[in-house]
Amino acid sequence: MSSGWLNDYAGDVSAQEAYELLSQQPKAQLVDVRTRAEWSFVGVPDLSALGKEPVLAEWQRYPSMEVATDFVSQLERELERRGVGQDQPVLFLCRSGARSLAAAQAMLAAGWKGARNIAAGFEGPMDASRHRGIVEGWKASGLPWIQS
Numbered sequence: 001m002s003s004g005w006l007n008d009y010a011g012d013v014s015a016q017e018a019y020e021l022l023s024q025q026p027k028a029q030l031v032d033v034r035t036r037a038e039w040s041f042v043g044v045p046d047l048s049a050l051g052k053e054p055v056l057a058e059w060q061r062y063p064s065m066e067v068a069t070d071f072v073s074q075l076e077r078e079l080e081r082r083g084v085g086q087d088q089p090v091l092f093l094c095r096s097g098a099r100s101l102a103a104a105q106a107m108l109a110a111g112w113k114g115a116r117n118i119a120a121g122f123e124g125p126m127d128a129s130r131h132r133g134i135v136e137g138w139k140a141s142g143l144p145w146i147q148s
Contacts, residue, residue, distance in 0.1 A: 012101070012119035015138040018091045023050050028089040029079060033059035033071075033103045034122065038095065042123065043147035045093065045138055055079070059094065059103045071103065072110050089114040093138065096121040 013021070022028045032044055032054045045054050057075050061068050068074070084090065090112055092100035097119045107115040122145075124137025133139040 012097070012117045013091065015118055015120060015136070015141040015143055018093075018116070018118045019141075019143050021089050021091065022047060022052065025089050027084050028091065029082065029084045030054040030091050030093060031075065031103070032056050032093045032122070033099050034094050035060065035062035037062050038122075040148055042095075043139075043145045045122070046144040046146045049144060054093075055082075057103075059099045067102075072106055075107065076110070086112045087114055089116065091116050091118055093118045094121050095123050095132070096125055096137070 018030065022030055030045060030047060030052070032039065034042075035058050036056075039056055044056065047054055055075065055078050057071065057078065058068055059071055060066060079090065090104075090107060092104040092107075092115065094100035094103075097117060098121075100121060101117040104115040104117040118138070120136035120138075120140075122138045123132035124135045124140050126132055127134045139145060
């Protein structure tokens with residue numbers, strides 16, 4: 001993570017870097033952009049030890065997987081409600097890093113300078129046996145998560 005990362009989009013962060021940032025910056029916010037089905041069946045990051053809760057905001061609506069046209073406006077309202085400003089760290093998470101990158105870029109385009117993508121996402125890429133959650137990502141990093 002570069003020291004000037006809040007000034008302009010410097011790329012992705014790892015799940016571990018994201019968790020450290022969430023623990024060090026009181027206003028840092030995690031936004032999980034996966035679908036409701038993924039939150040229910042796969043799990044969500046548990047930030048309770050940090051006194052935080054992730055924002056759950058679908059980038060694409062299940063089952064059509066169309067991009068949510070109101071994503072930016074809805075998320076801006078929620079971040080404002082939580083007291084998070086456009087210069088604060090806002091970290092985006094999906095399954096493997098693709099949807100979260102698109103969401104981070106959309107927020108950056110809307111003026112959110114602290115928007116960052118968690119590169120490997122919640123489950124990371126598939127391993128040689130085509131299983132996720134083992135190689136990289138939130139789960140593989142041993143970071144806290146819960147399943148409903």
